[in-house]
Amino acid sequence: MSKATISSIFLPEKRRQARSGDRVMSGQEDSRFYNLDEIQQESAFSYFLGVDYIKKQFVFISKSIKNVLGYTSEFYLKAGLDFALECIHPKDLQKLHVTQKKILKVFYETPVESRKLLKFDSNFRIRRADGRYIQILRQTIFPDLTDDGEPLLDFSTCTDISRYKQDNTMKLTIYLMDIRGVKQIQEYDISDPETVLTKRQTQIMELIAEGMTSNQIAHKLVISVETVKNHRKKILESTGAKNTAEAMKITFGNRHNDS
Template structure:
């Protein structure tokens, strides 16, 4: 089957060097874990869950399961054909290497930089708390006709081994080309424990505690996205009108956006709401 040429033919030397360094660092990070026993072998996921697989294949988002120990896709929903034009078997047989081939060359080093930041954060958490985090990032991916779309990849930990190491991740990819117009790549980590959110860009050296959206701020973002005014939000949350406006200004500052419309778009484009 024909598909877009690998970006290595056009990727700039500096970008390629940065990409290869980060990619190899991630490969080493995944490989060096002291993996123990796992409860479930997802190699037979499709055979054992035909009804669920049928739902995923017909869904609006591309769904996948990856074994990070081997960097191998164990499942890729067949609707990837409609979304990008590639057969699912290209992902399950070629693994992450195929995703590298069809990722926009300018986004490759930035994407792997974001992935490295996500995993550095996850592995710094106690094993018992890792599963509470959902993590998202966006990048551009080539369709089979050579055109690019921007996808939002939203992932959660599917399984940890007996030592608490992350072994399997389940994710969904959706086309957000119509939602995000700027070229800035971002990533976010959302805690299901306290509903806080940490977000960062490839240029961020580390995670600043002041860049964490609180549970209250996320509530306000969601209500604004639903069309609530500051007055209605204050009434609904039983807080002061001025407090709501202070939260709004903090959200704009933390998301580096310019107004309400931009931070709602930011939240949608980063899977926060």
């Protein structure tokens, strides 16, 4: 997976340009996480991840990742986000684009002063070092923001829930945490990206995959070229993709070659 794809999952280009000041961590690990690592070292089912949201790199991985995924924290830290995303089940990775798009939508609709109080729970399948897939519940907060509310740090607790979850459905649940407790504010069932598109949009994507231009698609479907262009624009919006090639990967996976 390319760096551009990783960036598109985590943060759109216009958001990545946010001023980060001196608060973006430059080292491989940040000392603020050492105590958390001691707590999590003996955990059999959970591990912590810290991601620099601007640089798109891990800044912390707890040693307990060895107990859950079979990789040492040193290896995972060095392998980086490219490797981490490659370990996610291909079908779930496609849905992760949809999940992240919803996370960002709620995040930016929330007043700046409340964004640190949001918690996002999502699940996906990830491949262990032994090749076996397990179900992970990822609970994410954004504890470090710029003055204008842009995320600097993505901090997640990842828990193996395979013992309790027997199906492969994906959900996103969003909570608001305050002094009164934790309140659920949103819940989504994450569909396959292909089902996010309308029947007409899926049809257009199939024709694009066959190598047709917008003019050719318009002629075949007996619609205007402008209508085709509008559909293509909405396809990018619905899938969260930056271009048609990425939308093809998100929608169809490996069923079609890039166009």
